[in-house]
Amino acid sequence: MINFEFSNVTEIVFGKETQKQVGEKIRKYSDCQKVLIVYGSDRIKKNDLFQTVEESLQKQKIQCYELGGVLPNPRLGLVRQGIELCRKENITFILAVGGGSPIDTAKAIGVGVPYEGDVWDFYSGKAVPKETLKTAAICTIPAAGSEASQSSVITNEDGWFKKGLNLDLIRPVFSIMNPELTYTLPKYQIGCGVVDMMAHIMERYFTNTADVDLTDRLCEAALRSIIINGEKTLLYPDHYAYRAEIVWAGTLAHNGLFNTGREQDWASHKIAQELSGKYDLAHGASLAIVFPNWMKYVYTHDIDRFVQFAVRVWDVDLAFGKKEEIALEGIDRMQKFFQKLGMPLTLKEAEIPADAFEEMADKATNKDTVTLGNFVKLNKKAVMNIYSRCKGK
Amino acid sequence: MINFEFSNVTEIVFGKETQKQVGEKIRKYSDCQKVLIVYGSDRIKKNDLFQTVEESLQKQKIQCYELGGVLPNPRLGLVRQGIELCRKENITFILAVGGGSPIDTAKAIGVGVPYEGDVWDFYSGKAVPKETLKTAAICTIPAAGSEASQSSVITNEDGWFKKGLNLDLIRPVFSIMNPELTYTLPKYQIGCGVVDMMAHIMERYFTNTADVDLTDRLCEAALRSIIINGEKTLLYPDHYAYRAEIVWAGTLAHNGLFNTGREQDWASHKIAQELSGKYDLAHGASLAIVFPNWMKYVYTHDIDRFVQFAVRVWDVDLAFGKKEEIALEGIDRMQKFFQKLGMPLTLKEAEIPADAFEEMADKATNKDTVTLGNFVKLNKKAVMNIYSRCKGK
Numbered sequence: 001m002i003n004f005e006f007s008n009v010t011e012i013v014f015g016k017e018t019q020k021q022v023g024e025k026i027r028k029y030s031d032c033q034k035v036l037i038v039y040g041s042d043r044i045k046k047n048d049l050f051q052t053v054e055e056s057l058q059k060q061k062i063q064c065y066e067l068g069g070v071l072p073n074p075r076l077g078l079v080r081q082g083i084e085l086c087r088k089e090n091i092t093f094i095l096a097v098g099g100g101s102p103i104d105t106a107k108a109i110g111v112g113v114p115y116e117g118d119v120w121d122f123y124s125g126k127a128v129p130k131e132t133l134k135t136a137a138i139c140t141i142p143a144a145g146s147e148a149s150q151s152s153v154i155t156n157e158d159g160w161f162k163k164g165l166n167l168d169l170i171r172p173v174f175s176i177m178n179p180e181l182t183y184t185l186p187k188y189q190i191g192c193g194v195v196d197m198m199a200h201i202m203e204r205y206f207t208n209t210a211d212v213d214l215t216d217r218l219c220e221a222a223l224r225s226i227i228i229n230g231e232k233t234l235l236y237p238d239h240y241a242y243r244a245e246i247v248w249a250g251t252l253a254h255n256g257l258f259n260t261g262r263e264q265d266w267a268s269h270k271i272a273q274e275l276s277g278k279y280d281l282a283h284g285a286s287l288a289i290v291f292p293n294w295m296k297y298v299y300t301h302d303i304d305r306f307v308q309f310a311v312r313v314w315d316v317d318l319a320f321g322k323k324e325e326i327a328l329e330g331i332d333r334m335q336k337f338f339q340k341l342g343m344p345l346t347l348k349e350a351e352i353p354a355d356a357f358e359e360m361a362d363k364a365t366n367k368d369t370v371t372l373g374n375f376v377k378l379n380k381k382a383v384m385n386i387y388s389r390c391k392g393k
Numbered sequence: 394m395i396n397f398e399f400s401n402v403t404e405i406v407f408g409k410e411t412q413k414q415v416g417e418k419i420r421k422y423s424d425c426q427k428v429l430i431v432y433g434s435d436r437i438k439k440n441d442l443f444q445t446v447e448e449s450l451q452k453q454k455i456q457c458y459e460l461g462g463v464l465p466n467p468r469l470g471l472v473r474q475g476i477e478l479c480r481k482e483n484i485t486f487i488l489a490v491g492g493g494s495p496i497d498t499a500k501a502i503g504v505g506v507p508y509e510g511d512v513w514d515f516y517s518g519k520a521v522p523k524e525t526l527k528t529a530a531i532c533t534i535p536a537a538g539s540e541a542s543q544s545s546v547i548t549n550e551d552g553w554f555k556k557g558l559n560l561d562l563i564r565p566v567f568s569i570m571n572p573e574l575t576y577t578l579p580k581y582q583i584g585c586g587v588v589d590m591m592a593h594i595m596e597r598y599f600t601n602t603a604d605v606d607l608t609d610r611l612c613e614a615a616l617r618s619i620i621i622n623g624e625k626t627l628l629y630p631d632h633y634a635y636r637a638e639i640v641w642a643g644t645l646a647h648n649g650l651f652n653t654g655r656e657q658d659w660a661s662h663k664i665a666q667e668l669s670g671k672y673d674l675a676h677g678a679s680l681a682i683v684f685p686n687w688m689k690y691v692y693t694h695d696i697d698r699f700v701q702f703a704v705r706v707w708d709v710d711l712a713f714g715k716k717e718e719i720a721l722e723g724i725d726r727m728q729k730f731f732q733k734l735g736m737p738l739t740l741k742e743a744e745i746p747a748d749a750f751e752e753m754a755d756k757a758t759n760k761d762t763v764t765l766g767n768f769v770k771l772n773k774k775a776v777m778n779i780y781s782r783c784k785g786k
Binding site: 001002003004005006007008009010011012013014015016017018174210211213214217218220221222224225228229240241244245248249252257260261 | 394395396397398399400401402403404405406407408409410411567603604606607610611613614615617618621622633634637638641642645650653654
């Protein structure tokens with residue numbers, strides 16, 4: 001185990017009807033007069049959610065401003081619009097309503113408003129944010145993770161660079177999570193969410209840090225629960241219990257607990273991000289394609305860890321075969337599970353051409369000047385090898 | 394799953410040499426000039442710990458005051474002394490150095506100083522604290538749990554009442570946890586700590602709340618890790634990896650995560666607290682005696698949960714026998730494990746007489762006017778039955 005610091009200040013407000021508390025909760029953390037509500041599609045206006053939020057804020061005499069139209073792989077352009085709006089109207093609190101994209105957008109606006117330079121500086125690594133407007137979230141998508149995380153990922157349309165910012169400062173002050181708000185999501189998006197939360201855990205699980213028994217077991221426990229409840233929640237989309245497990249697992253997968261004392265990897269996310277950025281493929285779908293192929297590329301680096309993963313998470317019997325067979329069987333079972341969730345397993349299935357591997361690998365590795373990941377450090381050639389494995393027949 | 398709110402603001406600073414950061418960390422949270430250091434025995438002065446703390450505080454120009462002599466089952470008398478000292482010297486930050494007892498004492502002093510009435514009001518339920526001095530901890534005992542929890546338990550010498558206060562307000566702002574600081578602890582205290590952290594998890598595990606798959610699995614994962622590493626850390630007291638797992642597991646066992654969305658029980662703790670309060674028996678030893686006997690009294694209430702516990706935590710095979718046999722085998726394996734840790738399993742082994750069951754049961758149930766626990770609600774007669782089961786032959 002390596003030394004670590006861990007705190008998680010985001011207050012989770014979880015359960016049925018909790019969206020009605022949003023006004024009170026904002027008031028608990030801020031004496032703001034104006035709130036910017038950041039959201040994606042008009043879905044939240046077609047059901048009662050938007051109205052509920054407005055009513056709850058009005059009770060606290062808070063004026064609502066809107067910034068809609070956040071897209072998956074949220075764009076820098078809209079972040080800049082949000083920053084301008086906040087400055088012009090003197091808005092001091094940002095409420096995201098939706099999934100990871102509105103939340104990541106809200107976080108970006110939050111650090112952008114008090115900053116004199118361009119907000120992209122924080123994502124390109126040119127500057128580190130010192131202050132932020134307070135942000136909060138009402139989650140309508142399981143597995144965003146962003147609702148209690150220290151990260152925000154934004155896509156710069158000028159070159160389609162997708163970059164992340166990681167900092168305790170940007171954790172939301174609270175997040176309201178009512179699993180019922182996620183019932184109307186299309187199955188495809190639920191499937192993407194389930195893969196994404198599993199990937200968040202696996203990026204932490206595959207580590208070179210020795211002596212991490214407790215966090216290994218916590219990761220495995222969460223993965224097993226996600227596997228069981230992920231399948232059930234697709235079959236029974238309006239069953240509260242299954243959905244609630246998935247929604248809470250999605251938060252824990254990404255709030256930092258599971259990586260305490262461990263080096264993390266995150267190569268698969270970066271490789272998948274280039275795919276999502278270039279082809280606008282949903283984040284979870286990219287991960288369903290990339291993660292198993294990353295595994296097949298790296299598993300020999302620590303076969304015992306892959307055996308443990310296969311046995312404890314995927315119930316592969318220790319007598320199944322040799323270590324290599326056990327490890328590969330675990331990966332195979334994971335792919336079959338992703339398939340059950342309706343995910344593509346290859347670029348071909350996702351109707352993505354095989355002609356931009358070098359371009360994407362160049363972007364991911366900054367023209368082969370940086371490596372990706374920690375479990376195995378991947379250079380441009382390795383990343384291209386993994387993209388090739390993703391092709392499909 | 395039931396609705397819940399969860400946040401854990403205590404910053405955990407975990408790992409080797411972290412005690413050297415104490416001054417900086419206090420400065421991060423407070424501009425205080427004076428700190429009260431609360432501790433138990435002079436052990437921390439015999440090694441370098443006290444000196445390290447003083448030096449780190451001096452670098453921040455912080456003046457140190459001392460309140461030593463905290464006993465296991467920490468006493469109200471010393472809390473009152475601490476409150477007087479803080480008021481007299483205008484001390485505004487309290488640092489506990491030690492295990493659960495100094496931390497619980499620090500929390501009690503923290504809420505007592507700004508309160509006009511008697512601090513016992515908060516423990517007797519007569520009043521609820523509105524404010525507190527900031528507190529922090531340097532942990533020298535694994536399994537305190539108190540270092541990131543919202544609870545404090547104090548014993549009132551006037552009648553030997555042991556009572557708890559539970560409130561988010563009293564969580565420490567940070568806790569420094571260096572597993573190496575626990576190496577010199579006697580084996581008996583390590584054993585007590587391991588039982589205590591397991592009990593913290595089991596009080597959350599045995600619930601009537603349905604549909605709690607994720608938190609069930611997280612509890613089971615932590616218990617398994619504690620069982621393996623608890624035994625190893627007794628065998629190899631200065632092996633960092635085993636000790637680190639136990640120290641971190643002790644915090645997670647009690648920080649509130651494992652009970653998210655679940656009703657908790659806590660009858661065993663209350664029954665054990667009367668034993669500890671009356672006979673000054675270590676908390677963990679009381680729990681080692683009481684918890685298995687509580688289980689044997691209640692297991693028929695939800696045999697399936699006890700079967701799950703036996704199978705997933707204690708590796709009892711599902712084909713071991715009928716449900717009842719499997720459940721009881723799980724409890725039996727737990728008792729054998731407690732024995733390996735050097736714990737007493739009966740009152741007789743702890744040299745405690747069997748003549749005060751009614752007195753203790755009266756205290757625990759406030760003369761049969763309140764019941765204990767939620768999994769099964771226990772009246773005075775039930776509590777006496779459990780004490781009788783604890784006797785031993």
